[in-house]
Amino acid sequence: MKDNIAAQARGMPIPTPDGEFTAYYSARGLCGLEFPPGTRQRAAKAGEAVPTAQVRRWHVAVSKALTLALAGRPPEKVPPLDLSSGTAFQQRVWRALRQIGWGRTKSYAQVAEAIGNAKAVRAVGGACAANPIPVFVPCHRVLAANQCLGGFSGGLAWKRRLLASEGSKSGGASPSLHPGP
DNA sequence: CCCTAGCGGTGCT
């Protein structure tokens, strides 16, 4: 899969009230999103697309959608996501994650069941950790079985933040969770 | 509360 253009690994900034995110694009769409620096962040996949007119258009849409999401309003339309970097298993998980609606949550076990591999619970966690596009691929909507937070590669503070913006209770039922930083 | 065993995918040797 190399509809490679100029192999330009440049990220494009998205200023938000919560800090500056960085977005990466391929020829197929958004392929990576980084949280603002400061806390833990993931190593985003490098984008390969030069900022064509289309990429710029995507970027505007992504920026708008992200800002909306952070403001607690579900983005109505999101640009195409390029998830081709993942393994077959990861892509299956990510697709399942995208079906979890705004404000809803699932456990890792439920996601495993949803992809028809009920025992691959822990592997689902691994796939979530490898998610290149947080927020839009809502890995933050996956909680531990006891409604505890579970983990989050971008830092649990972000997971809480995202859940809060969706009106989800992040383990509110069971206060005895091991929080994070 | 803590500990353990079993689980599946991934990435490194």
Add this chain to the structure above:
DNA sequence: AGCACCGCTAGGG
């Protein structure tokens, strides 16, 4: 091939 990670879970001290 093997092996050591893990954003897990269920079951027992």
